[in-house]
Amino acid sequence: MTSTRLTSLSGKRRVLILRSLIIRSIRTFFFDHGFFEVETPLRIKAPAPEQNIDPVSSDGWFLAASPELQMKELLSAGFGPVFQITRSFRKNERGRLHLPEFTILEWYRVNDDYLSLMRDLEQLIRYIAKDLLIYPNIKSHGNKVDISCEWERIAVEDAFYRFAGWRPGPYPDAFCFDKAMAEDIEPNLGLSRPVFIYDYPVSMASLARQNPDNPGTAERFELYIAGIELANGFSELIDPKEQRRRFKDEIKKRQEMGKNDCLMPENFLESMSSMPPSAGVALGIDRLVMLFSNSEIIDNVVAFTPEIL
Amino acid sequence: MYESGDLKKGLKIEIDGEPYAIIQFQFVKPGKGQALYKCKLKNMITGTQFDRTYRSGEKFNEANLEERQMEYLYYDGENYCFMNTSTYDQESLTKDQVGDIINFLKENIVLDILFFKDQAIGLTLPNFIELRVTEAEPWAKGDTTSGSTKGVTLETGYVIQVPPFVQKDELLRIDTRTCEYVERVKE
Numbered sequence: 296m297t298s299t300r301l302t303s304l305s306g307k308r309r310v311l312i313l314r315s316l317i318i319r320s321i322r323t324f325f326f327d328h329g330f331f332e333v334e335t336p337l338r339i340k341a342p343a344p345e346q347n348i349d350p351v352s353s354d355g356w357f358l359a360a361s362p363e364l365q366m367k368e369l370l371s372a373g374f375g376p377v378f379q380i381t382r383s384f385r386k387n388e389r390g391r392l393h394l395p396e397f398t399i400l401e402w403y404r405v406n407d408d409y410l411s412l413m414r415d416l417e418q419l420i421r422y423i424a425k426d427l428l429i430y431p432n433i434k435s436h437g438n439k440v441d442i443s444c445e446w447e448r449i450a451v452e453d454a455f456y457r458f459a460g461w462r463p464g465p466y467p468d469a470f471c472f473d474k475a476m477a478e479d480i481e482p483n484l485g486l487s488r489p490v491f492i493y494d495y496p497v498s499m500a501s502l503a504r505q506n507p508d509n510p511g512t513a514e515r516f517e518l519y520i521a522g523i524e525l526a527n528g529f530s531e532l533i534d535p536k537e538q539r540r541r542f543k544d545e546i547k548k549r550q551e552m553g554k555n556d557c558l559m560p561e562n563f564l565e566s567m568s569s570m571p572p573s574a575g576v577a578l579g580i581d582r583l584v585m586l587f588s589n590s591e592i593i594d595n596v597v598a599f600t601p602e603i604l
Numbered sequence: 605m606y607e608s609g610d611l612k613k614g615l616k617i618e619i620d621g622e623p624y625a626i627i628q629f630q631f632v633k634p635g636k637g638q639a640l641y642k643c644k645l646k647n648m649i650t651g652t653q654f655d656r657t658y659r660s661g662e663k664f665n666e667a668n669l670e671e672r673q674m675e676y677l678y679y680d681g682e683n684y685c686f687m688n689t690s691t692y693d694q695e696s697l698t699k700d701q702v703g704d705i706i707n708f709l710k711e712n713i714v715l716d717i718l719f720f721k722d723q724a725i726g727l728t729l730p731n732f733i734e735l736r737v738t739e740a741e742p743w744a745k746g747d748t749t750s751g752s753t754k755g756v757t758l759e760t761g762y763v764i765q766v767p768p769f770v771q772k773d774e775l776l777r778i779d780t781r782t783c784e785y786v787e788r789v790k791e
């Protein structure tokens with residue numbers, strides 16, 4: 296039994312070396328662009344209440360489902376552009392693209408909006424590909440994705456209309472929206488060049504700012520390459536009253552599902568009154584490694600999955 | 605009782621009073637959206653298949669399945685008849701229900717019949733069975749090319765690939781999961 300485990304681990308050597316080179320590349324990119332790296336706790340008292348993210352409890356507190364709230368507190372305290380590479384934990388998430396413990400890259404810009412993050416992503420991924428000598432085509436899942444050409448930008452409304460045949464509006468039925476997204480839209484995104492889909496219905500972006508030019512939508516985007524959702528970012532909501540109202544709403548939705556585990560993140564809400572206009576994005580490093588190593592499943596890009604521990 | 609989070613390939617659940625096997629499974633969760641459990645389901649009685657996507661928190665009854673050892677008796681031209689050797693109860697299965705197992709079905713063989721709520725719906729063979737060769741080309745002496753095989757006919761009529769030295773009337777052990785020859789059985 297032991298030898299099968301070790302054989303499987305040795306088989307991952309090439310991909311795990313690539314993984315470490317990717318992470319080195321990411322750090323270099325951000326330092327060269329004037330960011331500095333921060334660390335926030337893995338164990339926190341009150342994660343952001345989100346309807347569809349189940350936090351893992353830890354001795355009365357929780358393991359962070361993302362470093363978002365503490366990183367934003369640093370922005371409120373006057374820290375400039377910052378990035379972090381850390382672990383995040385989400386209960387009951389396990390599949391081809393999901394691990395309950397995964398590695399996340401998150402970065403924030405001050406006095407900028409989501410458009411600047413999309414430009415960061417273009418530059419970052421091209422930079423890594425050049426560094427690894429796999430520029431300009433990423434081969435993944437039978438697709439050849441050219442990352443050197445202009446990346447496509449499609450509004451969520453238009454993506455729905457194009458691939459699912461209907462328009463979601465500001466308050467779509469959550470199940471219909473998610474099902475169409477997972478089955479009709481995502482598998483078609485970013486097959487020949489990367490795609491940003493942007494301006495989500497307000498009901499699908501609890502921490503994002505509403506788009507003043509497009510009411511009913513929030514300034515949130517997702518990046519897809521080869522059908523894989525790689526990054527989620529937005530212009531930050533910085534109004535503490537509105538944020539509290541949205542958190543209450545999320546807590547209520549969780550309670551309706553029988554989940555009474557969420558506390559209001561009071562310290563975060565208090566700090567928000569000093570928060571500058573900013574924008575932040577999270578990228579799944581495991582999925583990025585999947586893309587660069589042409590791996591079919593996330594299991595191939597980490598040494599240990601929960602099943603073999 | 606199962607919940608959405610328990611769903612996986614191979615699980616057998618009851619839907620609208622009928623047993624279904626999950627033959628393909630995928631967990632998906634679009635960004636910030638809810639967890640979805642995509643299943644391809646196969647009706648274990650009719651064989652029909654369909655796709656269904658469940659959300660988290662849904663509940664499922666386990667399909668009430670039971671296996672009983674029975675002996676294969678005969679084919680009556682329409683159905684395959686089996687008998688429980690302790691109670692002498694008889695059950696029959698259609699050609700469709702027997703499927704590919706027909707290739708290895710020999711009279712008096714003992715196997716597991718699958719029941720759903722006391723109705724026979726399928727069968728599984730033991731992992732290894734022994735069958736006799738009824739037709740085989742003679743072994744061309746000297747043909748020792750490694751990896752070369754030839755087809756021989758078994759007593760059930762099935763043609764199987766074997767090493768060149770296998771001869772007519774020999775008894776072979778066969779792995780019914782892979783439908784492959786394992787070895788010759790000494791008598």
